Amino acid sequence: MTAASATTSGPRRPADAALASLGHSAPAADPADASPHSFPDGGTWRTEIPSVEGPEALATVFKEASRLDVPIHRISQGSGVWMLTDSEITEMVESCAERNAELCLFTGPRGTWDIGAATRTDSRGGGLRARGHDAVAGCVEDALRAASLGVKCLLVADEGVLWLLHQLRDRGELPADTTFKLSALVGPVNPASFAVYEQLGADSINIPSDLTLEHLTEIRRVSGAPMDFYVEAPDDLGGFVRIYDAAELIRRGAPIYLKFGLSKSPGIYPYGAQLRDVALNSARERVRRGRLVLDMLARLGADGGMSPLGSRLPGPLRRFATAQSQPAPQES
Numbered sequence: 114m115t116a117a118s119a120t121t122s123g124p125r126r127p128a129d130a131a132l133a134s135l136g137h138s139a140p141a142a143d144p145a146d147a148s149p150h151s152f153p154d155g156g157t158w159r160t161e162i163p164s165v166e167g168p169e170a171l172a173t174v175f176k177e178a179s180r181l182d183v184p185i186h187r188i189s190q191g192s193g194v195w196m197l198t199d200s201e202i203t204e205m206v207e208s209c210a211e212r213n214a215e216l217c218l219f220t221g222p223r224g225t226w227d228i229g230a231a232t233r234t235d236s237r238g239g240g241l242r243a244r245g246h247d248a249v250a251g252c253v254e255d256a257l258r259a260a261s262l263g264v265k266c267l268l269v270a271d272e273g274v275l276w277l278l279h280q281l282r283d284r285g286e287l288p289a290d291t292t293f294k295l296s297a298l299v300g301p302v303n304p305a306s307f308a309v310y311e312q313l314g315a316d317s318i319n320i321p322s323d324l325t326l327e328h329l330t331e332i333r334r335v336s337g338a339p340m341d342f343y344v345e346a347p348d349d350l351g352g353f354v355r356i357y358d359a360a361e362l363i364r365r366g367a368p369i370y371l372k373f374g375l376s377k378s379p380g381i382y383p384y385g386a387q388l389r390d391v392a393l394n395s396a397r398e399r400v401r402r403g404r405l406v407l408d409m410l411a412r413l414g415a416d417g418g419m420s421p422l423g424s425r426l427p428g429p430l431r432r433f434a435t436a437q438s439q440p441a442p443q444e445s
Contacts, residue, residue, distance in 0.1 A: 220270075
């Protein structure tokens with residue numbers, strides 16, 4: 114999939130030989146820092162192109178991915194199910210199926226678009242969470258509608274909505290192979306909260322791109338749930354560019370989705386035709402950023418271990434008990 118690896122003896126660190134010759138060797142990697150986890154297919158990493166807001170942007174992404182030979186496991190959208198027509202969703206589902214890529218759509222209303230004034234304050238109030246029953250209901254309605262149109266992955270930004278959707282999946286009202294992805298805008302920043310989101314029903318969990326490599330190791334000591342990580346984060350998530358960390362992100366964070374975001378680019382949520390040029394240009398550049406990450410991994414000999422295309426399920430995860438999963442009470 115990429116240029117031949119730079120070494121046959123395993124991954125190397127950037128400029129390791131040159132720096133060693135000058136007396137500036139890096140300390141040896143500690144094997145205890147490495148994640149013991151992987152995806153059920155045996156892979157340690159997958160790829161994701163985020164912010165693909167409709168069929169035209171999706172077609173642009175796939176065209177550019179073919180040109181640059183960028184494998185894509187997952188496509189995600191940020192504006193929400195409610196910002197797409199049924200025919201647009203169906204077209205995206207069919208296009209992703211043709212490319213053996215998973216499609217993930219965001220669920221429902223969120224606080225940043227609501228009438229609540231707190232989200233406009235410096236503290237951001239409740240952020241993206243669903244405000245009140247009606248917003249929760251809108252998220253659930255989006256999930257049911259998307260699933261009926263063939264969408265198998267849903268993006269969630271509220272822990273209550275996540276728990277409700279997990280219970281609907283457990284009851285069979287959402288297909289059993291539906292997966293839930295936690296939004297980067299509410300991502301956990303410590304091992305305890307990461308584990309809680311896993312048990313609430315998350316199948317992959319965005320963590321903020323400002324977490325250190327040691328933070329990833331700490332999380333992996335308590336949970337094997339897949340991480341989602343912006344190798345390059347959009348500006349509203351900090352604008353961090355961590356291409357040189359990609360190999361170590363995999364080593365410490367596996368199983369991990371490498372997300373190819375884009376800094377210094379205007380926000381496009383909620384998307385509409387007025388933002389078409391920005392959306393299409395940024396879609397192309399996200400794919401190119403992916404090529405840069407893949408090339409870096411290849412140069413360091415760290416490009417092995419990618420999941421086969423079409424892989425999407427997370428494997429067994431820990432969950433809080435639901436009414437369906439609890440044993441029936443025994444008669445005395």
